[in-house]
Amino acid sequence: MLRPRIIPCLLIQDGGLVKTVRFKDPKYVGDPINAVKIFNEKEADELIVLDIDATTKGKEPNYKRIAHLAAECRMPLCYGGGIRTAEQAKAIISLGVEKVAISASAVENPQLVSRIAEEIGTQSVVVVLDYKKRLLSKHHDVWTHNGTVNTKRNVLDVALEMERLGAGEIVINSIDHDGRMEGYDLNLATRLRQAINIPITVLGGAGALEHMRDVVAACGVVGVAAGSFFVFKGPYKAVLISYPNDQQKNEVVYSALRTN
Template structure:
């Protein structure tokens, strides 16, 4: 039986590990390679690394950094940031990246998804859906370029579009919940889960193990991603790389999965 995956998400800016709140100013929290080594010891299910500068600044993926991270990882690695061409996708796979997350480029060039899926397989292509409440009515809308550009796309319809283009997974990220550590946006997740048949991984809002428990109890097969939860500890947010133990993970599962 498939089980939920619990996934630390590392944000990279100028080669350093950072954390943001609502996609705003970033706080440096350490060296990403050191974080990967600790996550190796903690036997995490999967790791996601997002270079939050690459797309906005027009830079290509930093292949040296990615190669170093992939060589260190003992778990499946998903990378996103600055990916705009099929050749880049293929090179990342040769570096040891199992999944490539594509966000802004999928809006600006939908054929990239079709071509990349044909080249490396749908299972390696993740469609990113960054969502923010916009306008006077605060309606959900897909945004790109670190939340700075509105697209006009309603999230569920856009997720269906990505599915039809050939992605193998949806990565749903709530801008409004980013770094707030107040829980996931279940209303948003419900819409996406009902719209697609693909695996869905969600990020944004996890502030405690109970938040992850609430998520996986509600959606037994899902990717539960978190950033702040796995790099901060305590009410003063001291930097401490952490991850639930095997026993703690078992305690999160619905009774029919034990």
């Protein structure tokens, strides 16, 4: 039986692991390689690593770092940050990465999605859509460049376009919910699941396994990703990397499929 994927999402800035709140105030939480080793031990389903500096600063992907991450990672790895060409995506896959994530470059140049899919296969192309609810509106705009540029395009419209062009997966990341640990944007997640046929992953807002259960109960077999939930502990947000064991997954998250 297909099961939901529970996915830690690690953000890299200046070579270190950071966590943000609404894409602001990054807090240093450690070394990415050490985090990967811990998630290996805890047998995480998958791992997303995003270099949040690369696009905003016009940097190339850091192939040396990517190779190091891929060599350490014993789970499927998705890497994003600074990918602007199909050749870059192909080079990253050759280092042992299973999926590449693109965001701003996909929105600015949609045909890039098709070119990358032709090079590495649709299943390896992930489009990350960071979005924010427009004030006094039900409209959700896609934002790029680490939440600093508003494309003024509806996130569902962009997701449909990305699917048509060859994306194998869509990750939606709520800027409004990022780092707040108060729950996911279930409304948008449900609408996206109904709109597209490819796999989706929902990111932004997890503060408890029950929040992940809510997504699975609403959307079925999807990816549920989180950052703060896996690296912070307690009300003062002490840094402690964690991940649910099999019993917790079965009792809290996977059980939600029975109610779907």
